[in-house]
Amino acid sequence: MFVCSRDIQCIKNRFSAGYVSLQDQNKIWTLTVSPELRDKTPLVMVHGFGGGIGLWIQNIDRLSSRRTLHAFDLLGFGRSSRPTFPSDPEAAEDQFVSSIEQWREEMGIKDMILLGHSLGGFLAASYSIKYPQRVKHLILVDPWGFPTLPTDPNEMRSPPAWVKAIAAVLGRSNPLAVVRAAGPWGPRLVQRFRPDLKRKFEEFFEDDTIMEYIYHCNAQTPSGESAFKTMMERFGWAKRPMLLRFNLIPKTLPITFIYGAETWIDRNTGEKAKQLRPDSYVHTLAIKGASHHVYADQPGIFNEVVEEICDAVD
Structure with missing residues (x-):
């Protein structure tokens, strides 16, 4: 499989990367940075749909x-x-959450600041419902799958053009099937659907490195992708909306929502979460000049905000 070695070469702090074997025999590819700084609660970052650890390169x-x-x-x-994930949405979600907990156990992490983007935010929230004692602060970055699907079409936020294009091409196929079908032309297809992604990382990569990375992240067996399809109602909504069970997260666990001010995700979710947790810390903020990929659109501001949250923990 393609390894985006140039991503790792860009990291200046001490790091290690490798597989963590789980109890169920699966393996999780893991990057650990600054392992010597053990006196503070570690930050654990969970990427979104179709991504990987390489997309955090501007934040690490x-x-x-x-x-x-x-x-x-x-x-x-x-x-x-x-x-292979179960075909039931609840069971598929549980398998994701179980893998995160197995990973935590194998890593020997007592507790953490848990940050998840998009699908990663949905799963981080689900993990926090089941294992709240392991999370000191939950950071949800443009989280997917929180609101219920509106019955009134006028209440739906319009998704970006690339989402509409993929939906039109794919029909009932897995969301990224067309990328795999393109074979060696896959990176060009990624570029066609998402020309914005190359611009987001141009400070680090002037060539097509990031496009090739995204392609190779999704050119393999569509395992997690199939699970995502099982869990989604439409591309922008979940069959099991997180807001309907968000109150199951203990009120003692502080939560911060970080949105891009120009995101296609419903930013009202954060305010609704506040209403569901009136006696708990729930903070919502939007970063100007950023869309769904907040961490890449405005990495400097994003890093500053997250670092401030982390410093408040310890």
């Missing part, structure tokens, strides 16, 4: 300057194992 050094940082490829994505 800054966010690991004062504490250990762990980032991993979700089960079924990137370089991690690609098992």
Whole structure:
């Protein structure tokens, strides 16, 4: 499988990368940065749909300057194992959450600051419902799958053009089937659907490195992708909306929502979460000049915000 070695070469802080074997025999590709900074709660970062640890390249050094940082490829994505997920949405979600907990046990992490983006935010929230004692602060970055599907079409936020294009091409196929079908032309297809992604990382890569990385993250067996399809109602909504069970997270666990001010995700979710947790810390903020990929659109501001949250923990 393609390894985006140039991503790792860009990291300045001390790091290690390798597989963590789980009890169920699956393996999770893991990056650990600044392992020597053990006096503070580690930050664990969970990527979104179709991504991998390489997409955090603009955030890793800054966010690991004062504490250990762990980032991993979700089960079924990137370089991690690609098992068959259940066809039931609740069971598929549980398998993701179980893999995160097994990973935590194998890593020997007592507790953590848990940050998840998009699908990773959905799974981080689900993990926090089941294992709240392991999370000191939950950071949800443009989280997917929180609101219920509106019955009134006028209430739906319009998804970006690339989402509409993929939906039109694919029909009932897995979301990224067209990328795999393109074979060696896959990176060009990624570029066609998402020309914005190359611009987001141009400070690090002037060539097509990031496009090739995203392609190879999704060119393998569509394991996590199939699980995502099982869990989604439409591309923007979940069959089991997180807001309907968000109150199951203990009120003692502080939560921060970080949105891009121009995101296609419903930003009202954060405010609704506040209403569901009136006696708990729930903070919502939007970063100007950023869309769904907040961490890449405005990495400097994003890093500053997350670092401030982390410093408030310890």
